[in-house]
Amino acid sequence: MAEGLEPGAEFSRLVDCASLGPPIERHTIEADEAERKALADRLGLLSLDGLNAKIGLSRTSDGLVRLKAKFKARCVQSCVVALRPVHQELNEEFELFFKEDANPNSIGSLEVTIDDELWPEPLVQGRIDIGEAVSQQLSLALDPYPRAPGAVFEVTAERAVEAGLANPLAEIGKLMPFGRKEDNG
Numbered sequence: 001m002a003e004g005l006e007p008g009a010e011f012s013r014l015v016d017c018a019s020l021g022p023p024i025e026r027h028t029i030e031a032d033e034a035e036r037k038a039l040a041d042r043l044g045l046l047s048l049d050g051l052n053a054k055i056g057l058s059r060t061s062d063g064l065v066r067l068k069a070k071f072k073a074r075c076v077q078s079c080v081v082a083l084r085p086v087h088q089e090l091n092e093e094f095e096l097f098f099k100e101d102a103n104p105n106s107i108g109s110l111e112v113t114i115d116d117e118l119w120p121e122p123l124v125q126g127r128i129d130i131g132e133a134v135s136q137q138l139s140l141a142l143d144p145y146p147r148a149p150g151a152v153f154e155v156t157a158e159r160a161v162e163a164g165l166a167n168p169l170a171e172i173g174k175l176m177p178f179g180r181k182e183d184n185g
Helices: 033-043 130-141 157-162 170-175
Strands: 014-016 025-030 047-059 065-078 085-100 121-123 127-129
Touching (some): 033 130, 047 130, 065 130, 085 130
Parallel strands (some): 085 121
Antiparallel strands (some): 014 127, 047 065, 065 085
């Protein structure tokens, strides 16, 4: 792997953008079993049963590199309530822009508004790791709180009392004796 690119990226596919032009350059990538396992470990998944992407790269008139991609993934997450497996199928699209020496700290005369979602990522050594771009977008597409069908988190009053959650301010009352004579003036 080239210096400056994602070290140890689980699903790395480097593309040299030096000769990229306006015509779209197409790539189809698929994670093998070892890559899926490593990526599942990184993302905290029980398993990643499939991950493939179709990617188009092109150069815009202002010199940016546009990455448009569609990916499909099949994964299993752990239910946040019951810890049972939750199967998920994702079919996502995304678009990113890359620029040589893109540095958000050196804006110069570039005007950026709050609506600018497509701030360019830096091109590192003239290359893009399209596999890592897909991996990052997969991480964003995952359900942050997966729930198994029928899983409900309930705290009954009895369980709250057992856990000491019935009155969280009761402990403060024990620490601060209210009504001491010197406090009453």
